[in-house]
Amino acid sequence: MPASLDNAAASLLARYKAVRNATATLCRPLSPEDMMVQSCPEASPVKWHLAHTSWFFETFVLSEFLAGYTPFHPDFRWLFNSYYNSLGEMPEKKLRSSFSRPPLDLILSYRASVDAGIERLLQHTVEDEAARRIALGIEHEQQHQELIATDVKHALFTNPLHPPYIEDASPAQGTTIAPPLEWIDFSPGLTEIGLTPDPNAIDCFAFDNETPRHPVYIAPYRLASRLVTCAEYLAFLDQNGYNRPELWLSEGWTAIRSEGWQAPLYWQRDSETKSGWSIYTLHGLIPLEDLSETPVCHLSFFEADAYARWTGYRLPTEFEWEYAAREAAPGARSNLLDTGSLHPTPAGHLSGLQQIFGDVWEWTASPYTGYPGYAPLPGALGEYNGKFMSSQMVLRGGSCVTPASHIRATYRNFFSPATRWQFSGLRLAR
Ligand SMILES: [Fe+2]
Secondary structure: OOHHHHHHHHHHHHHHHHHHHHHHHHHOOOOOOHHHOOOOOOOOOHHHHHHHHHHHHHHHHHHHHOOOOOOOOOOHHHHOOOOOHHHOOOOOHHHHHHOOOOOHHHHHHHHHHHHHHHHHHOOOOOOHHHHHHHHHHHHHHHHHHHHHHHHHHHHHHHOOOOOOOOOOOOOOOOOOOOOOOOEEEEOOEEEEEOOOOOOOOOOOOOOHHHOOOEEEEEOOEEEEOOOOEHHHHHHHHHOOHHHOHHHOOHHHHHHHHHHOOOOOOOEEEOOOOOOOEEEEEOOEEEEHHHOOOOEOOOOOHHHHHHHHHHHOOEOOOHHHHHHHHOOOOOOOOOEOHHHOOOOOOOOOOOOOOOOOOEOOEEEEEEEOOOOOOOOOOOHHHHHOOHHHOOOOEEEEOOOOOOOHHHOOOOOOEEEOOOOOOOOEEOOOEO
């Protein structure tokens, strides 16, 4: 076999191990009890994430490509299936918190066994399809790393003690003041959006929903140089923003009324702070005044849209966002999971476009649909992205809990517009 292909298998294995280890690192501050909590319908227990990410490699890679592979446990194929209907039945999502059995030790053995299987498979050159699926499994695991962080945050917040996930580093802004908002001009005209990955370059990964690359006409627009801050959002609250129906989409108004929302998720009234508010973070509760220059987060699309309307501006489309971001790359200044801050941080004093990658996912005005010519992956993996292309909005740019090697300018995240448990915020456009 050609040496270059062996190198490809070796580099895929190195990437696999690094990402699997990163999941273990994320779980280190958690107790087995922490890993059992499922505190809202969107979230899953950490223990389930640990099993399900292994299930993905077992189901889509080992069972199909490792000769003589015997599944780790006969029940795991359906027990840890998330939503792949073509593979058969699965437990209801809300039951995941009842999985006290199988015990955590067995889940950890499952992970180790799957790791050994992937290592065995990658001792030799693998067929292209197996390599593509391992690469997909790696990206899938990184998506679940982000979910572990956001689900743990919700679980610990729901605990009446509001315990921190980690106590050491504080995300407080210090003396940093966010720079004044500048408007950056773009006049693109006809441009290309999306990515068509080179099938020969295994390092060039894209999800099917980022493809195919296609022409889009974009009218001249202006984009805010940085994200909206907590102080700016507090002004919206103080101006009675949550009680002015003219600012809200109909569904948004219904949502804030029925849910009783008067502030972003994790904002709590607190008479002992100067601002009258505290914000729950992965580092515990922090007075709002200590986070006022940091980007506002945990907003639904409806809140982001209402805020933009209140300012007289709007949310960018996903195409405007991508056009602006294409020259940028996740860099040393991007506040992604790898920085360890676990909370958005203030923009620096640089001029030009800032905070494009990391800090918060940016809600866009674009509905999540397939690009012209979009085709889901063949087989059960076609259920990965395509079947969610209704009633969801696109978010761009990654957050402070997105792994740095996972994000890129063409990446499309998507959630239903009332979703708030992700690190989601906004950037204005006009
Ligand atoms: Fe998944």
